[in-house]
Amino acid sequence: MPHPLTPLRVDTVVKPGSGAVERVDADICVVGAGIAGIQAALEARRLGRRVVLVDALPVLGGQCVNSLIGLFCGVYGNGPEYRQLTHGIFDAMFADLGASGDIHVNVSRTKTVSYDEVVLGRWIEQRVHESGVQPVLGASLFQVRREAGRILSATFATRHGLVEVTAAGFVDASGDAALTWEAGLACRVPERTVWGSQQIRIEGIDETAMPDAADLVERVDAKADEYGLVRRDGLAFVYPGRHTAVMNMTHVEAPLSAVAASRAQLEGRDQADRVVRFLRREFPAAFGDARVRAYGFPGRRQTRWIASEHMLTVDEVRSGRRFEDAVARTAWPIELHDRPEGYVWETFGPEHVHYVPLRSMIPRGSDNVVAAGRCVDGDAAALSSVRVMGACAAMGFAAAHVLDMAGDSRAADVDPAELADRVRENVGDE
Numbered sequence: 001m002p003h004p005l006t007p008l009r010v011d012t013v014v015k016p017g018s019g020a021v022e023r024v025d026a027d028i029c030v031v032g033a034g035i036a037g038i039q040a041a042l043e044a045r046r047l048g049r050r051v052v053l054v055d056a057l058p059v060l061g062g063q064c065v066n067s068l069i070g071l072f073c074g075v076y077g078n079g080p081e082y083r084q085l086t087h088g089i090f091d092a093m094f095a096d097l098g099a100s101g102d103i104h105v106n107v108s109r110t111k112t113v114s115y116d117e118v119v120l121g122r123w124i125e126q127r128v129h130e131s132g133v134q135p136v137l138g139a140s141l142f143q144v145r146r147e148a149g150r151i152l153s154a155t156f157a158t159r160h161g162l163v164e165v166t167a168a169g170f171v172d173a174s175g176d177a178a179l180t181w182e183a184g185l186a187c188r189v190p191e192r193t194v195w196g197s198q199q200i201r202i203e204g205i206d207e208t209a210m211p212d213a214a215d216l217v218e219r220v221d222a223k224a225d226e227y228g229l230v231r232r233d234g235l236a237f238v239y240p241g242r243h244t245a246v247m248n249m250t251h252v253e254a255p256l257s258a259v260a261a262s263r264a265q266l267e268g269r270d271q272a273d274r275v276v277r278f279l280r281r282e283f284p285a286a287f288g289d290a291r292v293r294a295y296g297f298p299g300r301r302q303t304r305w306i307a308s309e310h311m312l313t314v315d316e317v318r319s320g321r322r323f324e325d326a327v328a329r330t331a332w333p334i335e336l337h338d339r340p341e342g343y344v345w346e347t348f349g350p351e352h353v354h355y356v357p358l359r360s361m362i363p364r365g366s367d368n369v370v371a372a373g374r375c376v377d378g379d380a381a382a383l384s385s386v387r388v389m390g391a392c393a394a395m396g397f398a399a400a401h402v403l404d405m406a407g408d409s410r411a412a413d414v415d416p417a418e419l420a421d422r423v424r425e426n427v428g429d430e
Helices: 035-046 062-066 089-099 117-131 178-182 213-227 258-282 314-319 380-386 389-406 416-422
Strands: 021-031 051-055 103-107 111-115 134-137 140-147 150-158 161-172 200-203 235-239 244-248 291-295 326-330 334-339 342-346 354-357 369-371
Touching: 021 035, 021 134, 021 150, 021 389, 035 051, 035 062, 035 089, 035 117, 035 161, 035 389, 051 161, 062 117, 089 103, 089 117, 089 389, 111 117, 111 235, 140 178, 150 178, 161 178, 161 389, 178 369, 200 258, 213 235, 213 258, 244 258, 258 291, 314 334, 314 354, 314 380, 326 380, 326 389, 334 380, 354 380, 354 389, 369 389, 389 416
Parallel strands: 021 051, 021 161, 051 134, 161 369
Antiparallel strands: 103 111, 140 150, 150 161, 200 244, 200 291, 235 244, 326 354, 334 342
């Protein structure tokens, strides 16, 4: 039965002139809620720290959920052994999503994991909520208060007003080194564009008629001009049994200015539409009935990153140099998207592993900031091989432990032996 209507008073209000700021105090503030930031926040909370997790998007999950990447890369080593190189969040995630049938393991030269991004997004939300991590979403970094080498607080702009977060330590998992940049610390940018992607999930495909990957690339290369395709290659990540695929066949600029970034997003979706027209016409058996189910947020690979005391080099990646302060590892190829028509793909052998040192994760001149994810320091080619989700999660895990150990001291001064013991499952005993 409907309830009877009762009076509900409506007040008239005006914004206070004082510019009130909502204030939150924490032990650790994590800026960025992608896989690196989520892992950092959950691990810091497991260690008993009060954690605030901030993201500019109104939802958690960053690119791994909202850009429709659809594939976990860099978690496992190369065949034939396919060692798991990163643990932490992936152990529980793969167990839970595997039990519900929402991940699919792909094995070739390396081992990757396809996933349902809707299920993954909800899994992440539930873990964050249950852990007691305090999220602040739809919050763009506005200003940073710093004294000497310590960030004291970060203020974020939201549709509900300003939020100032005070913390003893900060994790820059923003992807674009936003926290480091706003703090006035040195950052690096590539001399030319490293292209991002506009991913789309399409449905209504016939999985039994999918073209061979080499045939797809050959046809794209031959027909790119006819269809107005920028990228002359591409990949289809098919989720078996669901008649859907994530298409990675675009190259989109990733500007760091607001107006240009907004324009690039629309241009990226135009590219994606042209990809769908190409697929329908050129491969009608597989894609004749295909339609777009979702456009992801623009995927950004390498835009701006921190300047640290040690820039990881491509030679160190190729040689598999094991650092004394190693905190993450991966075997992912060099994958540098520095040209609009394609990318460099340099693979490694079965036993190869390369590492990320802690000193490549601490911004130069900072005492209490640790970067994690794709904004750590490296030359462009080296960074292209460690910015994948396996290594990014391991970096987030390490960042939580470094700040937990540091307390009010400098992050760079934590005991290396204790840190090595804490991150051992993500770097091995080699």
